[in-house]
Amino acid sequence: MDTILKPIVDLLQFILQFYYDNAFPNYGIGIILLTITVRVVLLPLTITQTKSMIEMQKVQPKLKALQEKYKKDKERLQKEMLAFYQEHKINPLAGCFPLLLQMPVFFALFLVLQNFEPLKEASFLWISSLGKPDPYYILVVLMMATTFLTSYMTITDPKQAQIAYIMPIVLGFISIQLQAGILLYWVVTNLWSIGQQYVMARFYPTPTPQKGS
Template identity: 50%
Template sequence: MDFLSNIVQQVITVLYNMTATVGLPNYGLAIIIMTIIVKILLYPLTKKQIESTKAMMAMQPKMKAIQEKYKNDKQRLNMELANLYKQENVNPLAGCLPLLVQMPIMIGIFYGIRDFHYVGPANFLWIQSISNPDPMYILPVLSALTTFVQSKQTMPDTSSAQNKMMLYFMPLFIGYISFSFPAGLVLYWVVMNLMQIGQQALMNKATVK
């Protein structure tokens, strides 16, 4: 993982130097640019993962009905679930591969930004140094809000009570841990969520058409 985090840190340094050449040297801006580039490059995988996850969540009521009906017949249960996947044209493993590819990259970005050693000023807007937590707690609040919106976009109305509970728990958890994270890392999370929200909106619009 050190290999990926080192690459992330090198990319941030290069992008920072690029912002410096145009007279706007800023590590926060470099992190934003890097996040946008990463989300654009990973969009095909993200799209596949979201579509698969959304399809599986929409199938939950039917799956539960089958599980309840054939709970005492495991062989028939597996057969009926396989038929359901076939009827709905859903591959239950389709969302795993994109996630497996993205996870090491996301983890590398996490450690790369968290452990980044800033050379020179690391101020960004109201934050004196993005190597420290946001003193005004604006970014942690935004991290919670954007996480909620992003999760809400992909959750079908037929979701279970457990999924709906997670819809509120995860944003609160993300916001809570963001209070102690470096502001640069939380900035990355907020921008990533905003990109995800925008990409999801485009996907929803394309589906409606």
């Protein structure tokens, strides 16, 4: 995996070092700028994914009606759903494809923050070493809070609300021993996602589902 991701790791590491050398001689600020850079580059994929999800939400009632109508005939159901997707010009995998393209970048970014030697001696605000866990757990708390907000903003089904409360707690325990640099990236990513979801909701509001026939 490391070999496959090496070109991306090298590029991200170069960008991080570039920000340190030419913008702000602080790796904490460099991580923030690198995170924003990555999210800006991936923004077109995010928009594509959002549009695809909206289209799927519009037709969910009709899809459920089809599934109910042909629930005892799986072969007929597959044919009807394929025809339905073609009629509405929907690719059910379109929402997954942008996410799959983003995953190598996020894995590579994790490897950079985990293994980049200068981070072990780099300080940022109250943190003496970005290569070690946050001694005061402030970033852990910020990560939990921003993860909750990110999850809560995406909930469309009230039954899923419990996930928004449980997930941050679980991630909090898992992340206690993570390097502060990784947690800083995580917090900035969550803050970006919160702002992004707010803006997306303005430009691409949640549609009123079409009634099933």
